[in-house]
Amino acid sequence: MKKATLKDIANLAQVSVATVSYVLNNVSTQTIPEETRCRVLEASKELQYIPNLAARSLVMQKTGLIGILVNRANNEGYWKKFRYAALIEYLERNLTERGYHVVLSSIDASAPRLDIISERKLDGVFLIDVRSDTFHHISRLFSVGVPLIVIDSLIDDSLFYKVVDDYEQLLTKHITTPTSSNHYLIVDDFNNIELVSSIKKVSALAIEDIHVMSNEQELRLFLNRQKGRSGIIINEYISVLAAKYTDPSTLTVICNAGCPDIVPTQAKLFTYGEQKYEVTLELMLKLMNNPLSGSSNKYIKIQAE
Amino acid sequence: MKKATLKDIANLAQVSVATVSYVLNNVSTQTIPEETRCRVLEASKELQYIPNLAARSLVMQKTGLIGILVNRANNEGYWKKFRYAALIEYLERNLTERGYHVVLSSIDASAPRLDIISERKLDGVFLIDVRSDTFHHISRLFSVGVPLIVIDSLIDDSLFYKVVDDYEQLLTKHITTPTSSNHYLIVDDFNNIELVSSIKKVSALAIEDIHVMSNEQELRLFLNRQKGRSGIIINEYISVLAAKYTDPSTLTVICNAGCPDIVPTQAKLFTYGEQKYEVTLELMLKLMNNPLSGSSNKYIKIQAE
DNA sequence: TTGAAAGCGCTAACAC
DNA sequence: GTGTTAGCGCTTTCAA
Numbered sequence: 001m002k003k004a005t006l007k008d009i010a011n012l013a014q015v016s017v018a019t020v021s022y023v024l025n026n027v028s029t030q031t032i033p034e035e036t037r038c039r040v041l042e043a044s045k046e047l048q049y050i051p052n053l054a055a056r057s058l059v060m061q062k063t064g065l066i067g068i069l070v071n072r073a074n075n076e077g078y079w080k081k082f083r084y085a086a087l088i089e090y091l092e093r094n095l096t097e098r099g100y101h102v103v104l105s106s107i108d109a110s111a112p113r114l115d116i117i118s119e120r121k122l123d124g125v126f127l128i129d130v131r132s133d134t135f136h137h138i139s140r141l142f143s144v145g146v147p148l149i150v151i152d153s154l155i156d157d158s159l160f161y162k163v164v165d166d167y168e169q170l171l172t173k174h175i176t177t178p179t180s181s182n183h184y185l186i187v188d189d190f191n192n193i194e195l196v197s198s199i200k201k202v203s204a205l206a207i208e209d210i211h212v213m214s215n216e217q218e219l220r221l222f223l224n225r226q227k228g229r230s231g232i233i234i235n236e237y238i239s240v241l242a243a244k245y246t247d248p249s250t251l252t253v254i255c256n257a258g259c260p261d262i263v264p265t266q267a268k269l270f271t272y273g274e275q276k277y278e279v280t281l282e283l284m285l286k287l288m289n290n291p292l293s294g295s296s297n298k299y300i301k302i303q304a305e
Numbered sequence: 306m307k308k309a310t311l312k313d314i315a316n317l318a319q320v321s322v323a324t325v326s327y328v329l330n331n332v333s334t335q336t337i338p339e340e341t342r343c344r345v346l347e348a349s350k351e352l353q354y355i356p357n358l359a360a361r362s363l364v365m366q367k368t369g370l371i372g373i374l375v376n377r378a379n380n381e382g383y384w385k386k387f388r389y390a391a392l393i394e395y396l397e398r399n400l401t402e403r404g405y406h407v408v409l410s411s412i413d414a415s416a417p418r419l420d421i422i423s424e425r426k427l428d429g430v431f432l433i434d435v436r437s438d439t440f441h442h443i444s445r446l447f448s449v450g451v452p453l454i455v456i457d458s459l460i461d462d463s464l465f466y467k468v469v470d471d472y473e474q475l476l477t478k479h480i481t482t483p484t485s486s487n488h489y490l491i492v493d494d495f496n497n498i499e500l501v502s503s504i505k506k507v508s509a510l511a512i513e514d515i516h517v518m519s520n521e522q523e524l525r526l527f528l529n530r531q532k533g534r535s536g537i538i539i540n541e542y543i544s545v546l547a548a549k550y551t552d553p554s555t556l557t558v559i560c561n562a563g564c565p566d567i568v569p570t571q572a573k574l575f576t577y578g579e580q581k582y583e584v585t586l587e588l589m590l591k592l593m594n595n596p597l598s599g600s601s602n603k604y605i606k607i608q609a610e
Numbered sequence: 611t612t613g614a615a616a617g618c619g620c621t622a623a624c625a626c
Numbered sequence: 627g628t629g630t631t632a633g634c635g636c637t638t639t640c641a642a
Contacts, residue, residue: 003423005634005635005636006635006636006637007635015612015613016612016613016614017613017614017635017636017637018612018613018614018615018637018638019611019612019613021636021637021638022612022637022638025637027637027638029638030611030612031611032611032612033611036611036612050420050423050424051424051635051636052363052424052426052634052635052636053424053425053426053636054359054362054363054368054425054426054634054635054636055363055618055634055635055636055637056635056636056637057359057618057636058357058359058360058363058617058618058619058620058634058635058636058637059617059618059635059636059637059638060618060636060637061618063359065408068409072398078564078566081390081391081394082387082390082391082564085386085387085390085394086386086387088409089386089390089411092409092410092411093377093411096410096411101408101410101421101425102408102409102410103370103406103407103408103409104373104393104397104407104408104409105397105401105406105407106394106397106398106401115355116406118308118355119355119356119357119358120358120359120406121357121358121359237566237567240545240566240567241566244570259383259387261383261542261545261546262542262545262567265549310618310619310620311619311620311621312619320628320629321628321629321630322619322620322621322629322630323621323622323628323629323630323631324627324628324629326620326621326622327621327622327628330621332621332622334622335627335628336627337627337628338627341627341628356619356620357618357619357620358620359618359619359620360618360619360620360621360634361619361620361621362620362634363618363619363620363621363633363634363635363636364619364620364621364622364633364634365620365621365634366634
């Protein structure tokens with residue numbers, strides 16, 4: 001009933017553990033006669049051998065584990081809770097497909113502990129919506145040399161790649177045209193306040209026309225003050241809430257949670273979706289193959305669709 | 306630049322690795338004088354020591370890894386994609402809080418490979434929405450003795466615990482009362498068809514009054530045939546879609562995705578939520594402490610709120 | 611072509 | 627009290 005090991009196979013097949021390892025891993029530098037190869041393979045099948053990846057990791061210095069670390073605060077609104085569900089699902093599914101295993105871990109936004117990266121010897125890390133004021137904790141990780149991609153966070157740092165939606169392009173070119181600037185804007189409440197500030201700024205709207213999401217009550221109060229105006233909302237889940245208090249046809253929704261389907265039908269919408277996920281994934285795969293492959297510009301800006 | 310190990314600390318503190326291990330793990334059977342304890346602690350701090358959990362796992366035969374395995378098919382509707390986002394978030398957050406690390410892995414619903422459980426030596430496993438016709442692959446895992454909880458799946462098996470929403474109680478007691486049975490029902494498309502069948506059956510509705518979700522087009526056609534009737538919908542994301550084609554005030558929504566907030570405001574709703582998650586988590590914690598703690602009834606039925 | 615053996619970093623039994 | 631040492635299961639060098 002005990003799990004079979006290389007040793008068990010070696011015993012059964014009457015060879016050494018080394019040989020078993022060679023066969024099972026198809027080591028190209030070794031030439032094994034078909035006869036022994038078969039004996040080993042058969043024994044391994046009979047014993048239902050499954051390798052122990054912890055042991056392998058120890059010697060290989062590679063774990064095959066990729067971390068997705070999401071900054072979370074207590075009692076988040078559901079729009080925050082679901083904001084990264086689609087991204088996580090995409091990354092996980094594609095990484096799993098490629099033979100990696102994904103470790104999902106929420107980290108306390110106000111006191112991030114990233115020990116998991118070293119403890120588990122993660123081969124790569126996605127760090128999502130991180131506060132920049134806590135980011136210095138992380139800089140020492142670079143010495144560890146782990147490929148790390150920061151998502152949805154503006155950070156003053158030149159070491160790590162950062163994938164971030166290009167709200168500027170969207171807000172200035174497509175939405176707030178000079179001729180129709182009588183808008184209000186509802187901004188998603190990212191943990192990374194620099195991102196929030198940046199969005200506020202590029203919107204070129206007055207302070208009183210901008211609301212940063214906090215809770216339903218505040219949202220309602222803000223919307224009540226905007227009667228008759230049209231609005232831009234970042235995060236489709238927030239738009240669902242907003243539709244309770246204002247006419248959806250006056251809304252333009254910027255979908256950053258990968259679920260445009262829930263946007264009220266009368267609203268106009270833009271989405272950051274699949275494409276963002278693809279870019280993020282490809283970047284990670286590239287970084288893991290060649291940790292030093294680095295362009296000087298570490299910001300990857302995603303265009304909306 | 307290289308990661309520090311116990312040996313490095315031992316060298317620096319002028320003690321043996323054993324002593325270092327004792328100190329760092331607060332081994333109660335050993336009595337260490339304050340003086341050496343400090344030396345070790347200091348050295349460990351200076352070298353920024355972080356334990357290698359792969360090595361520890363190897364000797365302890367415990368990895369501290371919990372798997373959340375979600376059956377997924379290709380090209381799923383977004384209602385399926387988001388169905389377990391809240392559950393996963395809850396389990397992950399609470400498990401992480403307790404010092405475990407969560408491995409998230411989608412497995413191909415039509416050809417599940419559960420090697421990950423043995424490979425990674427997971428200490429516990431949640432298996433979500435699994436097809437029963439592929440479940441026999443799994444039975445041998447019990448010999449491994451891994452605590453495994455099956456979620457949202459009716460399975461003919463007496464070994465594993467199964468957490469499942471009690472649709473029967475809800476449908477018979479609360480919704481389809483004898484006096485108002487002129488309903489239609491839209492059922493979420495679980496991979497576990499036994500669950501779908503069971504829901505159909507307990508609803509006591511005629512075949513033509515039941516629609517199993519497949520895609521938006523089919524949903525629309527079905528709803529067009531139900532003009533003027535009231536309907537019950539399982540899965541709040543599907544209800545959003547349905548609201549495009551029918552009057553939301555005629556709908557009763559059973560929320561199984563943890564996001565009742567998106568349900569159209571005019572609709573009536575029931576939810577399976579937090580409570581389900583708590584029960585699932587507690588069961589796992591219990592099972593991990595005492596793998597043999599088993600009541601004979603392996604079905605845990607969750608009541609709606 | 612095969613195998614003995616060193617060692618990845620850690621724990622714990624046992625000797626001193 | 628502290629250190630020595632035997633593993634945990636695996637890969638890989640080097641010798642046979």
